[in-house]
Amino acid sequence: MRAWHYLAVWGTFARNSLVRDMTFRWNFLINAVSSLSWVFMNLGFYTLIFHQIGSQGELAAGSGWRQYEFFVFLSTTLFVNSLVQAFFMPNAEEFSELIRRGGLDYVLVKPMDTQFLISLQQVQWSALANFAFGGCLLAYSLYHLEYRPGWFQVVAYPFYVLCGVVIFYSLMIALASTSIWLGRNQSLYNFWFYLTNFSRYPMEIYRGPVGDWLRWAFTFVVPVLVVVNVPARLMAKPLEPDHWYLMGYALLATAGSFWAGRWVFQRALSSYRSASS
Amino acid sequence: MTSPAAGRSARFTWFQELQARAATWWVILRISIEERLVYRGDFALGTLMRFLPIVTQVFLWGAIFAANQREMIAGYTYHNFVAYYLLTMVSRAFSSMPGLASGIARQVREGEVKKYLIQPVDMITMLLLARVAHKLVYYVVAAAPFALVFYVCRSYFPGWPPAEVMAAYVVSLVLSFLLGFFLEATLGLISFWFLEVTSLLFVYMLFNFFFSGHMFPLDMLPEPWSTLVNFLPLKYLAYFPAAVFLGKVQGAELVQGLLVQVAWVVVFIGLCRWTYARGVNRYSGYGG
Numbered sequence: 001m002r003a004w005h006y007l008a009v010w011g012t013f014a015r016n017s018l019v020r021d022m023t024f025r026w027n028f029l030i031n032a033v034s035s036l037s038w039v040f041m042n043l044g045f046y047t048l049i050f051h052q053i054g055s056q057g058e059l060a061a062g063s064g065w066r067q068y069e070f071f072v073f074l075s076t077t078l079f080v081n082s083l084v085q086a087f088f089m090p091n092a093e094e095f096s097e098l099i100r101r102g103g104l105d106y107v108l109v110k111p112m113d114t115q116f117l118i119s120l121q122q123v124q125w126s127a128l129a130n131f132a133f134g135g136c137l138l139a140y141s142l143y144h145l146e147y148r149p150g151w152f153q154v155v156a157y158p159f160y161v162l163c164g165v166v167i168f169y170s171l172m173i174a175l176a177s178t179s180i181w182l183g184r185n186q187s188l189y190n191f192w193f194y195l196t197n198f199s200r201y202p203m204e205i206y207r208g209p210v211g212d213w214l215r216w217a218f219t220f221v222v223p224v225l226v227v228v229n230v231p232a233r234l235m236a237k238p239l240e241p242d243h244w245y246l247m248g249y250a251l252l253a254t255a256g257s258f259w260a261g262r263w264v265f266q267r268a269l270s271s272y273r274s275a276s277s
Numbered sequence: 278m279t280s281p282a283a284g285r286s287a288r289f290t291w292f293q294e295l296q297a298r299a300a301t302w303w304v305i306l307r308i309s310i311e312e313r314l315v316y317r318g319d320f321a322l323g324t325l326m327r328f329l330p331i332v333t334q335v336f337l338w339g340a341i342f343a344a345n346q347r348e349m350i351a352g353y354t355y356h357n358f359v360a361y362y363l364l365t366m367v368s369r370a371f372s373s374m375p376g377l378a379s380g381i382a383r384q385v386r387e388g389e390v391k392k393y394l395i396q397p398v399d400m401i402t403m404l405l406l407a408r409v410a411h412k413l414v415y416y417v418v419a420a421a422p423f424a425l426v427f428y429v430c431r432s433y434f435p436g437w438p439p440a441e442v443m444a445a446y447v448v449s450l451v452l453s454f455l456l457g458f459f460l461e462a463t464l465g466l467i468s469f470w471f472l473e474v475t476s477l478l479f480v481y482m483l484f485n486f487f488f489s490g491h492m493f494p495l496d497m498l499p500e501p502w503s504t505l506v507n508f509l510p511l512k513y514l515a516y517f518p519a520a521v522f523l524g525k526v527q528g529a530e531l532v533q534g535l536l537v538q539v540a541w542v543v544v545f546i547g548l549c550r551w552t553y554a555r556g557v558n559r560y561s562g563y564g565g
Binding site for chain 1: 323326329330332333336337339340341343344345347350351476479480483486487492493497498499
């Protein structure tokens, strides 16, 4: 099959999901509002921190993450997470059910890439409410910043946001694949939450002997720190030499993560024994 | 007028009934404990993982204190912050009720409630006992990970509080368990009126996370928020016990706080009973 076939199939998935979402309109609205309220709670917490240390106070010494720089960081987190939640999260959750009930059989016999089919079958459109809010927050924060990103930053920013999405997706598919071996993986969401939790702050806050070790592990072993930090720095702060290295590395990390995720998925798939027959 | 013999037998039957009830409760408790012990490995691992979000908080505050060269932020030193977050984990180990409300909602939706209507077992009592069993097993299994984390972080604590504060701390933890139980059970019972309460529970969870003090010490909040949280029962689920341990609430304030906590527990026991009675009246189960 050619690429445009895949695109057409994905278009159908997306449309079906939208039709279903619009059938249960109140549910859609409630989902959107409740995920937004989670964002507001977080925003409230950070506002409280800067209320205490002043908007010119830094989150980490010499890092330049002041209030509005950090809000740029926060909106980047929102972009990446909302995209992952909209396009991949419902599917990863469904995957373990497919395995448990044997529904994966039907996916395996289809003449398309299995990973593509199970990763993109559903779109949770309501998660994009956070994406929209992220846009507002970004505009608001940039308005309050003196620094203005140049054309390179503006072009590279969405690209690196997408890289972040790919890294998160790969991690998620690898985690979801473990349910083939474990039979059922109900703590998937918890584990995912605990891991990605580390990505939600600037990497400069991880200091000291343990912090250095954590920063190293979450940059080079499981590259969740790259996900938000690289695009957020691009947009919030002037480019510095060490950021170039990080941007180069982020490309490598994205490709590596995607490859590793696919490898784990295929390894898991080869040990799949149907549950139904 | 009753004869002395009749009075004695009435007292006797009353005692017998209590004994019979206690026996039933004991059986339910034992069954629940054994049921819980099946997943002990998962339990221990889950407990350790629950400390992970605190790790990021500890680093965040460490970096903030270092960057702004402050001894204290909102009356807390860096060490206080770390101790506070660890103590909220203890509070939450008592007050959080995973799956309680959603479990009740499921039982209502799937018609399992009628089981309690024909059996001589009260649903709320049964759930409370199951929860006590759940918590007891949890403490046995979680004791090791908790002890480990607290031992590693012992330098962040100002030391053991005096005996009377410790006693108040334990009382407030037990009360936070009861408050958490009856509050969530009441929420779950709302499903007698609305079959789908998932989003309601999600909103509750959010509010709980923010206003119970799990995310940050509540006395950091500026007005009017600080007044608002004082009028909510949520602060007794995480903030209050931790504040008692750290000596942030003392003397008359401590006694008053405990009394308000008792009052909230009583309110929610009443509310829970009332909702259950009204809900069962409304309830209709069909089929087998």
